[in-house]
Amino acid sequence: MTMGVSAATTANENDRELTIVNPQNLYDPTPNGYSTAVIMPRNARIAYISGQGGQDGMGALSPDFAVQVKQAYANLRTALDGIGAKPDQVAKLTVFVVDHDMSKLEVLTKNVKEMFGEALPAQTLVPVPKLAIDPMLFEVEAVVVLD
Template identity: 40%
Template sequence: MPLEIVHPEGLDRPETYSHVVIAEGTRLVFVAGQLSDDPDGDLVHPGDLAAQVRQVFANLGRALAAAGARPDQVTKITIYVVGHRVEYLPVIEAARVELFGAHKPADVLLGVATLAAPGYLIEVDAIAVIW
């Protein structure tokens, strides 16, 4: 099994991510932070977090596919959310599950003051290992 999920003793078992992912493979894929952009690079869904989240994870899926990687080969993601609040978590999780299904890469979720330009509310980057 190229990805091994480890549940360390003494740590909780999160529903949405894994504390430790051990990877074996032949290629590493590093995906830059994906924003809520259309193919022309224009912001879509300004001010609508739920719509931006869906667009961001769809863009992440496209980027992974372009590299020949599948969502279940992602080992870690970092999620940046402008003005993060706990009530955003279900919205983020719904889009995340749409891309990853039951796969739970390691993750970090950071609340930030701003992203690359005004109007962007979420950004997600990823690391994958292809076997």
């Protein structure tokens, strides 16, 4: 993963890594667990991972938001393993949060930083009134560069 701070960074066509760009003249999003932009390598194969909720291996959902978020990221890690990818190959996350409020950001940021470290993907948080299954409070989907 290449880290960038330039507003004019472009990906080298021979580079097989993601390039993270956080322009200096924009708000620094890294304390909140994401990057402003991620450039994918030219001719990369892309995988899309469907939304992963907080269900455990038996399909059970905890009523606790923090437990669901932790499990959803564990499920995302399992999905990445299943396609032979690592967290630093994730270019973009979209997260869906039921009844979002600012108190949930700390939980989200902690989990994203634990999984991705310094290689923070681009990310969008979408507050929603509900998800596919009523007890679901959180879901995360990913765009992944395979090679």
